[in-house]
Amino acid sequence: MPWTTFAAIYFVTWWIVLFAILPFGVRSQHETGDIAPGTDPGAPSAPALLVKAGWTTLVTTVLVGAFWWTVQSGLIDMERFATLWGLFPRR
Numbered sequence: 001m002p003w004t005t006f007a008a009i010y011f012v013t014w015w016i017v018l019f020a021i022l023p024f025g026v027r028s029q030h031e032t033g034d035i036a037p038g039t040d041p042g043a044p045s046a047p048a049l050l051v052k053a054g055w056t057t058l059v060t061t062v063l064v065g066a067f068w069w070t071v072q073s074g075l076i077d078m079e080r081f082a083t084l085w086g087l088f089p090r091r
Contacts, residue, residue: 010064017063018056022047 025048030041070076 006064006068009067010060013064014056014060017060018052021052021056021059024052 026044027046028042029035029039029045032045034045035041036043067076071078
């Protein structure tokens, strides 16, 4: 499988994992009692986006690495799945 395919898989997986990690540790301005004027009280007070981006990168690297290992070891045959999904005609 070409490296560009794995780059695309990594990119898509990174965004999916980011949206899964974003809610962890978020406290609203209402919960902390520090509401900035003109903002919604439900807005996060300290979203810690750089920390979450780091965790997202770590989790995504582990997931894509496990996927790469299963493809390279032959546990998953991507050409077989593509044929089953109708993406390529059977030989």
